Amino acid sequence: MNTLTKLALGMMGQLRPKPPEGDPATSITLPPAVQQGGLPLLDALAKRHSSREFAREPLPMAVLSNLLWTAYGMNRPDGGRTAPSALNAQEIDVFVALPSGAYRYDATAHQLHLVAASDLRSITGYQDFVDEAPLDLVYVADHARMGMVPVAQRESYASVAAGAIAQNVYLFAASSGLATVIRAWIDRAAISDALGLSHDQQVLLSQTVGYPKQISGAGE
Numbered sequence: 001m002n003t004l005t006k007l008a009l010g011m012m013g014q015l016r017p018k019p020p021e022g023d024p025a026t027s028i029t030l031p032p033a034v035q036q037g038g039l040p041l042l043d044a045l046a047k048r049h050s051s052r053e054f055a056r057e058p059l060p061m062a063v064l065s066n067l068l069w070t071a072y073g074m075n076r077p078d079g080g081r082t083a084p085s086a087l088n089a090q091e092i093d094v095f096v097a098l099p100s101g102a103y104r105y106d107a108t109a110h111q112l113h114l115v116a117a118s119d120l121r122s123i124t125g126y127q128d129f130v131d132e133a134p135l136d137l138v139y140v141a142d143h144a145r146m147g148m149v150p151v152a153q154r155e156s157y158a159s160v161a162a163g164a165i166a167q168n169v170y171l172f173a174a175s176s177g178l179a180t181v182i183r184a185w186i187d188r189a190a191i192s193d194a195l196g197l198s199h200d201q202q203v204l205l206s207q208t209v210g211y212p213k214q215i216s217g218a219g220e
């Protein structure tokens with residue numbers, strides 16, 4: 001769907017999910033994530049950039065597992081995560097829009113839990129590439145977990161935490177030959193409806209990830 005159509009549908013509150021590809025599993029146990037190796041940090045930083053052209057090729061489960069662990073996985077026995085949060089509130093949930101359904105990433109169990117048995121990729125943003133890329137992440141703040149944070153600071157602190165997760169994904173992408181872009185140009189109400197979020201949950205940002213689109217004729 002092109003951007004103008006999405007904008008028009010969004011203004012009418014008519015941006016709707018597509019049926020899923022295949023039968024969505026209620027939960028998916030991810031393979032153990034590889035927690036070492038990859039490009040040296042400075043090499044990954046030298047390659048970090050935003051991309052807006054994606055191949056349709058799905059991400060293998062092992063890549064998805066490594067990506068989610070890098071993004072916001074548990075990296076210490078005390079429950080610490082790969083991204084910081086104010087007062088360790090861990091208020092961000094990472095939602096994972098795949099062709100087969102939308103899931104919430106459970107870092108403790110390193111599992112995905114189904115939240116919507118539909119293909120929500122196309123409503124995670126106004127830009128057309130979000131429909132075809134194999135993965136759109138959505139970063140959602142749960143204000144109910146930020147009881148210790150002053151109300152006036154909650155949105156900005158949560159946005160900082162989501163930004164740290166997004167940069168983890170950028171560095172993973174740079175290290176793994178993937179393409180990615182963080183996105184704020186999104187229809188938060190449509191995403192919130194589609195994910196069935198509560199009043200406490202606030203959609204902050206979305207991020208597309210996939211393999212870079214091959215340029216026609218490359219390698220011939």
Ligand SMILES: Cc1cc2nc3c(=O)[nH]c(=O)nc-3n(C[C@H](O)[C@H](O)[C@H](O)COP(=O)(O)O)c2cc1C
Binds near residue numbers: 051185
């Ligand atoms: C908060 C934030 C929101 C952004 N929103 C969008 C967006 O909606 N769509 C998009 O294509 N890029 C978006 N970007 C990506 C920026 O356009 C991109 O980072 C910038 O052009 C610099 O390019 P680089 O990431 O390759 O260095 C966003 C970046 C940030 C930090």
